[in-house]
Every structure is written in C-alpha cells, then in structure tokens.
Amino acid sequence: MDLGVIQVGSTGSGNAASATQRTYLSLRRLIVTGAVKPGEKLKIEGLRTRLQTGASPIREALSLLTSEHLVERIDQRGFRAAPTSRENFDEILEMRCELEGMALRRSIASATEDWEEAVVLAHHRMGRAAGKGTDNFEDEHKAFHMTLLANCGAPILLRFCSQLYDLNIRYRYLAGRALDYQKRDVGQEHREILERAVARDADGAEAELLGHYRRTGAFLADLMTAQTAAE
Amino acid sequence: MDLGVIQVGSTGSGNAASATQRTYLSLRRLIVTGAVKPGEKLKIEGLRTRLQTGASPIREALSLLTSEHLVERIDQRGFRAAPTSRENFDEILEMRCELEGMALRRSIASATEDWEEAVVLAHHRMGRAAGKGTDNFEDEHKAFHMTLLANCGAPILLRFCSQLYDLNIRYRYLAGRALDYQKRDVGQEHREILERAVARDADGAEAELLGHYRRTGAFLADLMTAQTAAE
C-alpha cells in the first residue's frame, strides 16, 4: 500500500477507491493544510456528516494517521489532530536534514539516466504548477523532492522522509504558505539542487538541499516566535 | 498513546484496556514472534474468533500495524502479514545502525545521573529475566536498548528506532531465537555497551552497540542464506 506517497492526477471524478482510502486522504489533507487546527478534537460524528461516510472508515483512517503522527489517539477519549510545538518543529527539520541528506547521497551514488530524467521531469512539472498557481503545486513540490531521493534503494528510508515531509509542510501551511515563497527565490534554489544532482555532485547537492531546508526552517521558526510573542 | 513501546507488567488479569488496544498488542505479538508467517493472509473472520472480538477493533488494529510495516493492506483484498526479504532485512539493519548510533550519541551527550541509573536498572532487569528464562526477556532486552537511547531528546527519532527494533526482532524470531544467543556471549556485549555509556564514552558506546547489531545481523544473514540455499 503506497500511502504516504503522493497521489497523482487521479483526483478526478469516478474515484472508485475504498471509502477508507478516500477518508484517509481527505483527513490527511485537512490536517496537513491546517483546516483542522493542531490539538483540535476530531469527533467521529462530526466527520461522519462532513465526509459523508460511516464510522468505520473514519476510525480506520484515523488509526492510519495515528501511526504517522498526524493524529493522536487517547484511549477511550477519541482522536485529536496532533499538537504542534517549537521542539517538534525543530526535531522534524533536523531529522529531515539527516535522513534526506543520507537518501540523496545514496540516490546520486547509484544514479542512472532514467532517474536523471525523472528528476528533470518532476522539476519541470513543479515549475509548471507554480506558474498556474494551482493548488496542487505542493503535490508537485513534494513529488520533486521525493523523486530526488527515490533512487536511494532504501524503501524504509524513503517512507521516513515522506512522513517527515508531511509533518514539516504542515507547519508551513500553518504559518501561511504564501509568505515563504514570496521572500526568497525558491525557484533558483530548486534549480541549484537539480543541477548538482544531475551532475552527480553528491556533496554539492546535499549542501544545496539542506541549505534549502534550513533557510525555510529558519524563516518559519522566526515566524513562530513572532507569533508566540504577539500573543 | 504509547504504542510501540514496551508494555510493562500489566499483563495480569483485569486488563481494562480497550478491545482495540488488546487486539493491537496481540496481533503485533503474533506477527513479531512469527506465529503468523510473513505474507500470511489475515482474515478478519478467523481473527474474530481467535481473538474473541468484533471486526471493528481488528480492522483498527490492523490499520495501526499497517503504518508500522508489520502488516500490508491491499485495497479491497484484505490484510496480510508483511513479507520478509533479504533486502528488507539488510535495510533494517543499516537504518538501525544509522539511527540508533545517532540517538545513542545524543543520549550520552546530554547524560544525567537519572538516565545513568535508568540504564543500569534496565540492564539489571534484563539480566534477571534472562536467568529466569522467562518469555519476556525480549521485552526487557528492548527496554534496555530503548533506555540507552531514551535520553536523546528526540521523540521522533526514538519512535523510528522502536519501530525498526520490532521489525528486526521479527527476523530473529523467524530464524529461531534461541540460536543467536547460544553462540555468542551477548551478556558480555551488553555489559560493554553499558559500561561505555555510563562512562560517557560516546564513540566507544556507539562502536560497541553497532558491533553488537552487526554481529547479530551477520549471524542472521548467514542463517537466511543457508535456509534459502537448502530449499
């Protein structure tokens, strides 16, 4: 089951997936995008009407999300969206740097032309989505980053990276997603990463990637402390 | 919810935990200990009678286990115990070395006397359990290893380590648990680790720990190839 990975263009109409699957994706989106706030209680009955489905698929989807740290379960007391904190944010950033760095190096170490092309393609698609201002830019953005790592040959590592990516992006949504991209030339950063990766320059690519993350991280961290101070 | 962590001595009689919780723990034990073989189908109806509970708790527990890679879900086709493979085993070992190494170094870097005492205690309990030949030696063994890492101050990292520990120990059970311990002085290895950790010798402790894992890993890998060859 490839949960945790990006769903592609299948978001059409005749989605024949199971109710659990749909519920899982919807709930996850609600939490990651901040439509459901950290710590907010997730009442089964409420979700039942909101998502137009029975209690079983909802509970199942919530159980899935529990193991991914997006939802917390308190025995006999229901579910709530995972809380956020500065410590949590810092740890996610740190772990991402460690694990994605590792994955990227391995990916490049066993680079092939197929992978190279996949990366170029993902980068292009991301650029296109950004231009259109579509909401699924974030999906393409994740796809680009995951494609960079995809060649590492370590499925568990990839899964961890994907999970951490989602946990991190949630903070970006919570801070107001637009802000981040306006103040920096993220496109340039992506091009740098792409270029070094294609050039098989592991050290350079890793440095660019981590720089990319750390800059975003510092930006968000500032914003968080500013918000905390304002309260 | 502290799933993934060792349940203590609460395995008595009046277990008032929820059915989902109990089912989760039972199922997990069945899979980790190899009572349910890799790839084996997990039929709801069968489990319902075996675990004396309804379908809902079982599905929920299976969903939880899915996110932990102990169970695979095939949409519309039910659940099965996660398959095993040499590649999977190797990756688990490798990831454990990376992540536990990281965690141990941090744990030692911020060592306190409380932590030191906890580690000594866990080690002692493990020794006691080994002597009695109780089945819960494995629990104490995990407790010892997790206590070593517990001081790292990184909950997500810890959770990853715990998950990987379970995935790994499953292979040990599958290979026949007893074999491993008979051929080496594992007690000595544990003492070495303990000693260096208490002495705040991060490099030494890490080296011992990884050596401990790699030796076990090599042993199991040999066994796996031997078994494969015999078939």
Place this chain on the structure above:
DNA sequence: AGCGCCAGAAAAATCGATATTAATCGGTGC
C-alpha cells in the same frame, strides 16, 4: 462558600448485519 457526588447528555467503542467485491469452479464454445 467550597467540595464532592450523582444524574443526564454526549461521545467513543463495539457489535451484528448487509452490501460489495474478489476468488473459485464448472460448463460452454471454439
């Protein structure tokens, strides 16, 4: 006035039954 306690309401957890989907087996046409 403060504290604990009890009843009623709300929510979670669980069960049993139904609808849906995949697997199986036997028959039919080529």
Place this chain on the structure above:
DNA sequence: GCACCGATTAATATCGATTTTTCTGGCGCT
C-alpha cells in the same frame, strides 16, 4: 483439448444500532 465466461462462494468493506465510557452541570453536604 484449451481458453474463456458466468454463476456460486467466500471474504471484505461498510453501515446502523447498541453498549460503555466520559464529560457536564447542578445539587446537597460539611
């Protein structure tokens, strides 16, 4: 004789109702 198709069977996925459990607000007691 073999491959394909359709009905039967088995199992999953989902729903609706019931049973526990927790939460809330008000009452009586000290």
